[in-house]
Amino acid sequence: MTTQATPPRTVKRRAPGRPATDSPDLRATLIEAALACFVRDGIAATSSRNIAKEAGVTPAMLNYYFGSKQALQDAVFEERLLPAVMSLRERVGSTGDDVIAMTRQFVQGVLGLVDAFPWFPSLWVREVLCEGGALRELLLSRIGPELPQMLAGRFAQAQQRGQLNAALDPRLLVVSLIGLTLFPAASAPIWRQIFQAELGTDVLVRHALALLGHGLEPAHEN
Amino acid sequence: MTTQATPPRTVKRRAPGRPATDSPDLRATLIEAALACFVRDGIAATSSRNIAKEAGVTPAMLNYYFGSKQALQDAVFEERLLPAVMSLRERVGSTGDDVIAMTRQFVQGVLGLVDAFPWFPSLWVREVLCEGGALRELLLSRIGPELPQMLAGRFAQAQQRGQLNAALDPRLLVVSLIGLTLFPAASAPIWRQIFQAELGTDVLVRHALALLGHGLEPAHEN
DNA sequence: CTCTTAATTAATCATAGCTTTAATTAATTT
């Protein structure tokens, strides 16, 4: 009963030949469709036919506009993922010397990114975090390791000045920041299922900052 | 130069027919090979041929012993993943009333699991965490949501008793526990690449417990 | 109005994937 109740985009079987001038920008439509498939099913599991069906066209269009599946994938990376990452990079890169403020800016930056690009966490986990992910090497080669290295360096300096819990590892702190922001956002569906509750980014920000600020301890009263 | 320098298992091209009685348990070998492929490349990207090559046999053996690729996948789940998860479940389930002790037990339990089954984090992220992961529904239907729900419930009670930072969300705390243990373990390769350093589970435990204990703050001196 | 060009579908190709079948050989049973 529920199968195929809502066809993806277009229902009408278009005749071959150039369409009348009501056509939207198909290149953009294809990138959008590819991104949707990549996020939903993963890049490796997405076929040209899937993307074409999602966009409501034939697989040949994909080659007409991009030349190959790989080229389309590259375009999605270049025109969607990279701008998203860059926005975070700029947002967090220009921060002062105070690691607490820097932490807050990072947490809010990441979760702001998630609000702006809800597809980002899922794609990042599957295609960047996972070994063999299709975008991992590409992303590292394009934006480099500077941002995490810079953050870790700042944490290390603050620790030397005694401004940071000495038992922490500065590099793992960078990992923890992501584990408390991007990871929860990416895994939201499974927690929604388990806890039967929606955990929005605002709650996430508050929780992450509280945990980073004081850990599990209740507010100090002394 | 580095390509194919070390063939996966057997090099000698075995003739057809039943082998002389030096054969190891091929069923176990196949499960092992499948797990290795699943962890390295992901379940969706692993073909029968890949598994067969990894085990040094023909793809037909896979059908001879399991009937289908799906059945082999089910066997890997049942005989490898499920026991690993169960061991954690028992380890953490039998904990006292103190949430601090419970937290420590969970962190040490997860990272002990990682030490015992180094393949676990990667597989968990790709096949359970990721939407559409091949093992997600299976795992939820087999072990259920009780463990995370129980942990969240304990945190909520402790918070009501004033023993827990009031700004934290009890459910997100469960997520955070995983974000500070399983997630770093799963993403270790990428951090290794970025920081040019190995971050072992012992460092991870110390760091996670420090962060959970006091957050970023230096040790209190008042 | 005609010709060319752009955009699209349908049909096709070659390749790789999962599965099945037939053939082959060693072990086991009688």
Place this chain on the structure above:
DNA sequence: AAATTAATTAAAGCTATGATTAATTAAGAG
């Protein structure tokens, strides 16, 4: 020792995939 059973490879079948080509139609140029 002959017959049967078990374990294995080689080969083939069918399907899905990425890519290409030919056909088709509207838009735009002269």
